[in-house]
Amino acid sequence: GQQVMQIPQYQHVQEGEDFTTYCNSSTTLSNIQWYKQRPGGHPVFLIQLVKSGEVKKQKRLTFQFGEAKKNSSLHITATQTTDVGTYFCAGLGSEKLVFGKGTKLTVNP
Amino acid sequence: DAGITQSPRHKVTETGTPVTLRCHQTENHRYMYWYRQDPGHGLRLIHYSYGVKDTDKGEVSDGYSVSRSKTEDFLLTLESATSSQTSVYFCAIMGTNTGELFFGEGSRLTVL
Structure with a gap:
């Protein structure tokens, strides 16, 4: 079945450093979504990418969808302590939305 | 917020006892989901519903049943x-605009 791999599993950075998490699907995706979960909280939708090669920005966050629609990345520029949490990608294949296992980001002030 | 409430938020129970978790939404969304979240496994779909009395299995449905009468x-x-x-169990509903999921606050279940 469809699988979505996400790396790295953990990432620790100093405040001000950049951060990137990557998502790879075993099958071509219709779209990919990104969520953020703060410690002790619930996942919150960030963005959806639909088009091949699409790039979207939200302030310091940049989201990319690969040309083949099988991979995606989230890049945070100059991390802040408010960025801590776990970032999940979720890919929509033929039927269901499949989540990656997430990347847990910690930021040292 | 998306008007989703889960109950109970915390529950401790013993092996062999029945447990029911409730997800309530106020915005008349068609699609509803139950996920479980465990360390190292991310979010895994248990069951979902696409309408009243219409449900289907997810990837980890064994040992679980669902119902949607309203x-x-x-x-x-x-x-x-x-x-x-x-585990921690999350209910989610699908938004009507772009298919994004809105999650409830979660229900933490401990089985002793």
């Missing part, structure tokens, strides 16, 4: 809880 309520039942079902 649009606003989606119930998840563990007929006989086991320690492997200790």
